[in-house]
Amino acid sequence: MRTLVIYDISDDRIRNAVAEVCKDFGLSRIQRSAFLGLLPSGKRKDLIEKLSRVLGESAGNIQIFVICNADLSLRTIIGIEYYEEEGADIVI
Amino acid sequence: MRTLVIYDISDDRIRNAVAEVCKDFGLSRIQRSAFLGLLPSGKRKDLIEKLSRVLGESAGNIQIFVICNADLSLRTIIGIEYYEEEGADIVI
Numbered sequence: 001m002r003t004l005v006i007y008d009i010s011d012d013r014i015r016n017a018v019a020e021v022c023k024d025f026g027l028s029r030i031q032r033s034a035f036l037g038l039l040p041s042g043k044r045k046d047l048i049e050k051l052s053r054v055l056g057e058s059a060g061n062i063q064i065f066v067i068c069n070a071d072l073s074l075r076t077i078i079g080i081e082y083y084e085e086e087g088a089d090i091v092i
Numbered sequence: 093m094r095t096l097v098i099y100d101i102s103d104d105r106i107r108n109a110v111a112e113v114c115k116d117f118g119l120s121r122i123q124r125s126a127f128l129g130l131l132p133s134g135k136r137k138d139l140i141e142k143l144s145r146v147l148g149e150s151a152g153n154i155q156i157f158v159i160c161n162a163d164l165s166l167r168t169i170i171g172i173e174y175y176e177e178e179g180a181d182i183v184i
Binding site (some may be wrong): 033048055060064067070 | 096098099100122123124125126140143144147150151152153154155156157158159160162163164166167168169170171172173174
């Protein structure tokens with residue numbers, strides 16, 4: 001079961017803090033505002049709690065999806081994948 | 093089966109064109125750069141083809157996920173949901 005986190009946050013400080021939380025939980029950045037990774041359901045709950053605290057009452061939206069292996073196999077990537085500090089690579 | 097489209101595109105013109113394609117396919121905007129909606133698999137293929145053409149050789153990344161009902165039931169939304177031309181509403 002993968003966990004996908006997508007967020008839409010204007011405030012740089014909070015947006016960066018959300019990214020740091022996702023990294024702390026071992027998720028991989030797949031876009032500037034999207035992280036994906038394997039996470040046991042207990043850890044997913046911890047992540048959701050942490051992200052709720054980071055966003056607090058600020059404007060913005062964070063959505064956490066669970067993606068099973070069958071769904072993941074249907075994922076399609078168009079264009080250049082996000083690689084932090086490593087440049088970029090064309091996937092499709 | 094829901095289709096989730098998330099994108100990371102710097103060029104305003106192309107980003108807006110991607111949003112228009114998603115709307116044309118009946119998807120709902122859930123974030124500034126994310127759309128979700130019901131789509132038969134044939135239509136999903138058409139969508140992917142159209143989005144590939146819109147992005148072309150330009151910089152950017154579009155990812156299309158399939159989300160089954162079981163996965164969708166585990167979706168968590170934190171903060172204010174995106175409502176086009178309708179203001180915003182607090183969900184969690």
